[in-house]
Amino acid sequence: MIKIGDVRIKGKTVLAPMCAVSTLPYRILCKRHGAALVFSEMIDADVEQYGKYRFKKEFNTAEIERPVVAQIFGSNPKKIAESAEVMADMNADIVDINMGCPSIKLSRNNAGAILLKDQKLIADIISSAASTTSVPVTAKIRLGIDSSKDTVKIAKIIERAGASAITVHGRTMRAKYAGKADWDMIRKVKDAVGIPVIGNGDVFCAQDAKDMLDQTGCDLVMIGRGAIGNPFIFKQCEEYIKSGKIIPDPVAKEKYDAYRTLCDLMDIYKLIKPQLKDYKVNACWFTKGVSGGREARHEIGTCKTKEEVDAVFSRLCE
Numbered sequence: 001m002i003k004i005g006d007v008r009i010k011g012k013t014v015l016a017p018m019c020a021v022s023t024l025p026y027r028i029l030c031k032r033h034g035a036a037l038v039f040s041e042m043i044d045a046d047v048e049q050y051g052k053y054r055f056k057k058e059f060n061t062a063e064i065e066r067p068v069v070a071q072i073f074g075s076n077p078k079k080i081a082e083s084a085e086v087m088a089d090m091n092a093d094i095v096d097i098n099m100g101c102p103s104i105k106l107s108r109n110n111a112g113a114i115l116l117k118d119q120k121l122i123a124d125i126i127s128s129a130a131s132t133t134s135v136p137v138t139a140k141i142r143l144g145i146d147s148s149k150d151t152v153k154i155a156k157i158i159e160r161a162g163a164s165a166i167t168v169h170g171r172t173m174r175a176k177y178a179g180k181a182d183w184d185m186i187r188k189v190k191d192a193v194g195i196p197v198i199g200n201g202d203v204f205c206a207q208d209a210k211d212m213l214d215q216t217g218c219d220l221v222m223i224g225r226g227a228i229g230n231p232f233i234f235k236q237c238e239e240y241i242k243s244g245k246i247i248p249d250p251v252a253k254e255k256y257d258a259y260r261t262l263c264d265l266m267d268i269y270k271l272i273k274p275q276l277k278d279y280k281v282n283a284c285w286f287t288k289g290v291s292g293g294r295e296a297r298h299e300i301g302t303c304k305t306k307e308e309v310d311a312v313f314s315r316l317c318e
Contacts, residue, residue: 005136011036016224045074130162229285
């Protein structure tokens with residue numbers, strides 16, 4: 001069992017923070033399918049501009065999904081520390097600082113992966129949040145802006161500043177999601193720091209998760225794109241890591257049932273009423289890999305109600 005600060009993590013797999021994916025309903029669904037830890041979508045740390053209401057709209061949690069990580073982004077150490085404590089007050093078990101998103105929009109605001117160019121600011125952000133926040137503070141980074149020459153140095157800075165864990169995505173900011181993730185650099189970070197390391201990048205199946213653990217020595221495996229519309233990957237990975245048993249990929253009926261469960265969760269855990277597009281997007285994600293899925297996705301795009309979306313998906317199970 002891994003501990004991040006005083007938070008116990010029972011398992012090896014982690015749902016990555018992904019915009020429009022890592023919502024409360026989807027986090028709960030992934031938890032039910034075996035995820036050991038889940039991250040929220042990234043949340044703007046500018047408290048003065050948005051206030052606590054905006055935080056509540058973007059981050060709400062439920063006991064069933066805990067432990068949960070609230071991920072925040074920004075570049076002002078004081079504001080990040082303030083927003084981290086707000087997240088703790090809202091029952092986040094861990095607060096993560098985003099230093100890995102390659103988005104141009106974030107870069108223009110000196111947030112996300114662009115922070116990797118300023119090692120002093122990185123230290124100030126982590127130390128400010130860790131010294132004032134009542135829950136463990138972590139950071140998610142990439143290898144660098146366009147090279148990995150300072151990755152280990154930055155990881156050590158983050159550790160010394162008071163972080164309780166670090167997530168390393170094995171690509172640079174410039175690479176975005178192109179090419180192959182550099183797992184060797186994840187191992188170098190693991191060898192260099194004493195805090196838990198979460199490996200991230202190119203985990204799309206149970207074998208990938210096991211290989212990452214074996215090759216990098218990381219403590220936990222974060223799954224991003226491989227988990228979109230595929231909460232089943234967590235149980236598959238956890239079982240294979242534990243016993244070597246291969247759980248077959250889900251059939252159409254299993255995917256449909258999971259989609260229906262997600263829809264129910266969307267209706268239960270809502271601060272803002274789900275829109276038709278939310279049902280359409282999720283249905284399209286879940287139909288990937290299903291026979292007839294491509295045609296169904298085209299039809300889903302023309303649906304006028306969530307009931308029509310459901311009917312299209314359900315026909316794939318016949």
